[in-house]
Amino acid sequence: MKKIIISLILLLNITFSQTTEEIKNYFKLASDEFNVPAELLEAIAFVNTRWVHIEPEKFEPSCNGQPPAYGIMGLRDDEWFGHSLKEGAKLINLPVEIVKQDPYQNIRAGAALISKIASESGFKKDKIQRIEDYKDIVAKFSGIPQPEIAQIFAYDVYKVLSTGFDGFGIKIEKKEIDMSIFPKDLFEKAGLKIIKPEEINSDDYPPAVWDPSPNYTANRPYTTRIVIHVTQGSFAGSVSWLKNPQSNASAHYVIRSSDGYIVQLVREKDKAWHARCWNSFTLGIEHEGYIENPSVWFTQVMYLESAKLVRNMVNRWAVPVDSNHIIGHNFWQQPQWPIVRQEWDFATYDPASTYPTSCNNHTDPGPGWDWNHYLKLIRGDPTPPTITSTPQSGATNFIAYKSIFITFSLPMDRSSVQANLSITPNDTVTFIWSSDSKTLEIKPNKFWEFSTTYTIKIDTGAKSLYGGKLNAPFILQFTTTQPDIYPPVVEKGFPEGDNISIFAEMKFVFNEIIESASLAGRVKLLDENDQVISITSGKHIIKNDKSIVTFKPASVLLNGKIYKVKFLAGLKDLFGNATSSDYVFTFKTEEGIFQQGVVIDSFETMGPWWKPTLSGSTTGIDPNATDFLITNEKKMNGSYSGKLFYKFTGESGGVVRVYNSSKPNISNADGNIGLWVYGDLSGNQLEFWFYNPDNYIVNLGPVNWYGWKFISYPISSVPGTNKQFHSVVLRQIAGADLEGELYLDDLQRGGKITTANFEKEPIPQNFALHQNYPNPFNSTTIITFEIPEKSHVKLAVYDVLGREVESLIDQNLEPGKYKVSFNANDLPSGVYFYTLKTPKFVKTNKMLLIK
Structure with a gap:
């Protein structure tokens, strides 16, 4: 009887790397459960x-x-x-x-x-x-x-x-x-008085809230330095700990990341216990956050409020504003430390340490702390800001829903910019600032009026965070497009046609931006009986004023079957224009079954592969946006794959070469040379390069697919003797995408898609559902079952609450032994159950997913 083998992917490494979309889904699942x-x-x-x-x-x-x-x-x-x-x-x-x-x-x-x-x-x-x-x-x-x-x-x-x-x-x-x-x-x-800034202020620095810690020593004799710390914890938790008498720790101030709120725990005249042997002559400021994630925690408002505090402190204590006096707890790591340590204060109050080390061995605030920016905020800087990037003034056909982006040379004082900004004719907009306060997005609350010329003016009252003002008014003009009355159109999509890989994923590019809400419930994957197939990993990406919709089947597609992707009528663009009929894309999966060859390189390590920029053949690319590396983002087998991401700088002529310095030998007896390629639907040309012993290039055609596909070439078609495979190359095609990413896995000799008959086995005598293998598993496992007679079979996976998370099979099957791959890439770790149900047999087994 027929034995269907869909795929066995054994993942050995256990890693946890979640997107924010996945994390939000985890919150939702936990919310429903508890x-x-x-x-x-x-x-x-x-x-x-x-x-x-x-x-x-x-x-x-x-x-x-x-x-x-x-x-x-x-x-x-x-x-x-x-x-x-x-x-x-x-x-x-x-x-x-x-x-x-x-x-x-x-x-x-x-x-x-x-x-x-x-x-x-x-x-x-x-x-x-x-x-x-x-x-x-x-x-x-x-x-x-x-x-x-x-x-x-x-x-x-x-x-x-x-x-x-x-x-x-x-x-x-x-x-x-x-x-x-x-x-x-x-x-x-309730005896739980919450301290608010308007209720109690610090005597030393009025904007701070006085909330005393018992951990201090009275009457610190000198103040020569200010030490910057990072809490490695949350604000409230850190304040709690620094008020704990058993902690033997405190700081003069703690500053909250989200809004710059400041709590003072120790009077400045007293010694806080924050920097060990430096305590006698330093003031200590803790900043909420973790040094491992500076972009998340070191907010502009925290920098600002901390700088205001330090500016006040240096004026009162006569501390020089330089990198030798406003220091991090990691100051002992700085190159000037051996010299500065010999100054009287360190020498006097740090006598027990062995030169040139110190009693301190901490690394906060870490390399992510922007000292240049911080010291400029403290000192002030009259340098006038300039505007470095905007849309071209006088632009016509400006799309009415688009934002205007204005980039400044220096971080700006947001309120002064907005107070000095005018729009003619007046329109309702939202101001959105980048985290570094250098880029202002002016977003229309609905969209700009059609066929209208706008003037944006920023007057000279706008100033940088350091105090410098614009030298002259800035003026920008743009004219919007005529009214848009047409619905969105799919201009490129996959899959469609025949011989589609069973590991295909779906990618459709629309000619304009789609209203995200209109996609809900309108994207369908159907089998040949018009039954809905579960889909997962759905994304709506907006790029270059176009919508890109991607998703994939929740389980591997079956060989030789017809499927349809439907976008139901009612898809809307941002102006409300809706499609009046369905978009339908029909495709048929390949008949052949993949036959594994001898793997030359599994891309588990970088090994002999060179980065594209090291190859003299690579040309016409942005080196900062082109690279090859090993990643666990996607993989066909094992735990990793090779990721090639690229960006061409011209309209044509670009080449990205990934060279294998080991130059594996190949012969006609090997059959084919091939590898799994995760395509990006870019339309650029994929090539294999060989030595024979001269250089020989094989054009494998355009990358016109999305998802995993096995690409191979008969070695006998490569002329010459002493053949060697040496490069995977992407050649730019005029009109194709300028940037994208491919993944490579399992370079092998002899691998191929074969049309050979399914392996036959004796008809089973009984119904059976076996334990999945491997178990526990990381992302992919194989479920095996047997049926002794033709039956309608339902095989599904459920979570611990009994909710169906994936239907693997729901159809009539001939008697035989079946192996089905269950891919749980998009599910969180935990216990799951799988149930086989026929009219005469029901059984459930348990499995454990550990990522």
Whole structure:
């Protein structure tokens, strides 16, 4: 009987690298499972970790001895903040190590613990709760033992929800939050007074909030330096730790990342315990965040508020503003350290250290701290800013939904720019600034009026963050297009036609931007009986004023079958023009089955492959946007593949060559030379290069597919003797895409797509469902089953809640033994169940996915 073998992909390395889309899905899954608002989970994770999965062994320890947090949810396992890590792991019945390592299980453990705290607080599952009702639960979840600081943590969480956030890949939707849950008298009555800037100010620096720590020594004799620190933890957690008498640590100030809020813990005249033997002559400022993720934590507002504080301090204490006096805790690593250390202050107050080392060995604030920018903010700089990039003034046919982008030479004072900016004729717009305050996006709230000439003027009152003002007014004019009355059109798409790889994925390029909401429910993959096939990894990408829609089948397609991709009528562009009929793309998968050859290179390591820029044949490319590397982003087999990403600079003539310096020998007896190529539908030309012994080039045709496809060439067609394979080359074709990316896997001799008959085996005597292999597995496993008679077979995978996550087979099958590949690339780690159901047989087995 027929034996269907779809694919066996054995992945050995266990890694966790999630996109923000996947993380948002994890929050949603955990929310559904434990009945905790997903947006609350998102905000807690944002405050604790900015959605970064914290693995303490890979991060620098806190310079103040603060115990580490774990995972995206910032779970704890210490005697000060408690043991939420162990408690959460126990609630979801998983080992602590899995909850440490797996982002999804970390989120599940956090959600389970919040649900438990809520239940203990009297929450009823059958009663709808306001999100504000979780306030005290959030405070308790933080593990912060001081109630008033735990409430500060809760305040931070609800503040994020009330304002929303959209930056560095994280998007938290703004919600209407009743912030009166934090009234002054409520906390006073409860003995949980939350300290706010308008209530209590520092005597040393009035914008700061005075919240004393017991950890200090009175009367510091001198002030010669200011030390910059990074907390390696959240703001509220760090304040809590620095007020812990057993921590033996403190700082003069702690600054919050999100808004520059400053708490003072120790008077400047006294010695804070922040830098060991430097404490007697230094002031210490802690900044919220992690040095491993500077772009996420070191915000412009934190730099600004810290610089204002330091500017005030240096004026009062006569500290020079230079890199020898405003220093990082890692100052001992700087090249000038041996010289500066000999100055009287270090020599006097650091006598126990051995020259040229120090009692300090910490590395904060790390290489991501922008010292040049920071010192300029402290000093001020009258250099006038200039405008370095804008749309061409006088441009016509400007698309009415597009934003205007203006880039400045220096980081700008946002309020001064916006106050000095005018638009004629007046229109309603939103100002969006880049994180470095150098680029301003002027976004029309709906779209600019058609066939209209606009003038944007920025007057000379606009100034940089350092104080310099524009020398002259800036004026930009542009004219919008005529009204758009046409619906979107697919200008390029795949798959369509015959002989499509069973590992194909789908990519469709529209001639204009599609309204994302109109895609919902309108993208279908159908089999030859018009039954819907599950799809996954759907993305809507906007690039060059076009929409690119990509997705893939949830399981590998079957050989020799007809499928359809449908975009149902009703797709809209941004002006509301809708398609009136369906777009239908029909394709048939290849009949042949892949026959594995002898692998020459599995692309698990870089090995003998050269980067394109090292080859003299590579030409016409942007070297900063062209490279070849080993990655686990996509793989056909094993754990890694080779990724070639490229960008051509001209309209034609570009060449990207990936050279194999080992030049493997090949012979006619090997049959074919081939490899798996993940195509990008670019239309550029793929080539194999050989020595025979001269250079011989084989044109394999355009990259007109998307997803994995096996590409091979008969070695006997290469003339000459002593043949060697040496390069994979992409040659630019005029009119094709200027940039893209390919993935390469399993270069091999003898591999081919064969039309040979399926392997035959004796008809099974009984129904059977076998244990999947491998198990546990990383992303892909094989499920084997047997049926002794023709039957309708349903094979599906379910999560722990009994929800179907993937239907692998739902059709009539002939008697035989079947092997089906289950690819779980888009599912989080955890326990899953697979069920085989026929009219005469039902069985369920358990499997464990560990990424």
